[in-house]
Amino acid sequence: MRWLIPSIAALSLAVPSSHATAAPGPAEPPCRAGTAPYQRELERELRLPVDGRQSTADCVAVRRLQQRLGIRPADGAASLRTYRLVVADRVRRDPAARRGCPAKPYRVTCVDLTRQILWVQKGRGLVFAPVPIRTGRDGLETRRGWQRIYWKNRDHFSTIYNVPMPYAQFFNGGQALHGTRADLFSSGSGGCVNLALGDAKRLYALLAKGDRLHIWGTKPGTGG
Structure with a gap:
C-alpha cells in the first residue's frame, strides 16, 4: 500500500482547496x-x-x-445626463416626489417640465416609471395644463421640421409625445415631448386615444 501514499499526496495538491482565497478582481482605474x-x-x-x-x-x-x-x-x-437620470430614479423610488401630478382613478401621463421627466400613474401607483424627456425650447414651450391624446401615429413624419416623429401621440395641436434620436440633454424641441426611442415605443403601447396628460412646471432656461 506504500505506493498509494505519493499518489494521494499528488492528488491533494492538484485539487483546489475550498478554503483558497479568490484572486482579487481588476482594480478600478483612478477617477x-x-x-x-x-x-x-x-x-x-x-x-x-x-x-x-x-x-x-x-x-x-x-x-x-x-x-x-x-x-x-x-x-x-x-453631467446633466447623470443628474436627470438620478432625479428619475428618485421619483421612481419616492411617492412624495410624485405629488406634483394629481392622483386620479384613471391613467395620467405626468410631464414635469421643471425636472424634465415623465411618468404614468394611476392613483399614486406607477404604471410607467419615470424617464428623462426633452420639451419645448424658449419661445416654443410645451403647453401646460390638462391635455388629452387625440391622435396616434406610429410612423409620423413632421413636414414642418422635416424630421421623423416615431410613436407620436398628439395632445395639443402639433405637440406630441414621440421618440427621437436627438440628444435629450441639450437644447429643446419645437414644443413636443421627446423621449428616447425605446421609452417612446413602450409609452405608445401603453396609452390609448383619450388618455389624459397633466403638464406643469417651467423648463430651466425658458420663459414658460
Whole structure:
C-alpha cells in the first residue's frame, strides 16, 4: 500500500482547496473627472460636502452611482445626463416626489417640465416609471395644463421640421409625445415631448386615444 501514499499526496495538491482565497478582481482605474455643471446637485443627492468642486471622493461616489443606474460612461462626471437620470430614479423610488401630478382613478401621463421627466400613474401607483424627456425650447414651450391624446401615429413624419416623429401621440395641436434620436440633454424641441426611442415605443403601447396628460412646471432656461 506504500505506493498509494505519493499518489494521494499528488492528488491533494492538484485539487483546489475550498478554503483558497479568490484572486482579487481588476482594480478600478483612478477617477479623474473634473468639476461639472451639476456638481452641487449631485453632491446634495449623495449627501457629500456641498462645495461645487470635484474631489476624488466625489468622483468615486458619482461613478458608483452611475454604475448602479447603468449610466454610460460611468466616469464620475456630474453631467446633466447623470443628474436627470438620478432625479428619475428618485421619483421612481419616492411617492412624495410624485405629488406634483394629481392622483386620479384613471391613467395620467405626468410631464414635469421643471425636472424634465415623465411618468404614468394611476392613483399614486406607477404604471410607467419615470424617464428623462426633452420639451419645448424658449419661445416654443410645451403647453401646460390638462391635455388629452387625440391622435396616434406610429410612423409620423413632421413636414414642418422635416424630421421623423416615431410613436407620436398628439395632445395639443402639433405637440406630441414621440421618440427621437436627438440628444435629450441639450437644447429643446419645437414644443413636443421627446423621449428616447425605446421609452417612446413602450409609452405608445401603453396609452390609448383619450388618455389624459397633466403638464406643469417651467423648463430651466425658458420663459414658460
